[in-house]
Amino acid sequence: MGTVIELLKEAGLRENVKVIIGGGPISQKFADVIGADGYAPNAVAAVKLIKDLLDIA
Numbered sequence: 001m002g003t004v005i006e007l008l009k010e011a012g013l014r015e016n017v018k019v020i021i022g023g024g025p026i027s028q029k030f031a032d033v034i035g036a037d038g039y040a041p042n043a044v045a046a047v048k049l050i051k052d053l054l055d056i057a
Contacts, residue, residue: 001019001021001034001036002033002034002035004019005019005034005035005036018037018038018050018053018054019035019036019037019038020036020037020038020039020040020046020049020050020053021034021036021038021039021040022039022040022041022042022045022046023041023042024041026039027039037053038052038053
């Protein structure tokens with residue numbers, strides 16, 4: 001996951017792409033460490049997070 005974020009930076013795409021991670025073995029702390037835009041513990045929370053990140057009502 002961190003590698004994907006780094007590759008997006010190297011390609012000059014990071015500012016155009018939102019990266020969220022999540023699921024059971026992942027944590028908000030890990031998301032912060034790798035520079036993800038957000039963390040969701042499950043699919044329902046991920047949908048809300050995406051709506052918030054994209055400012056969709």
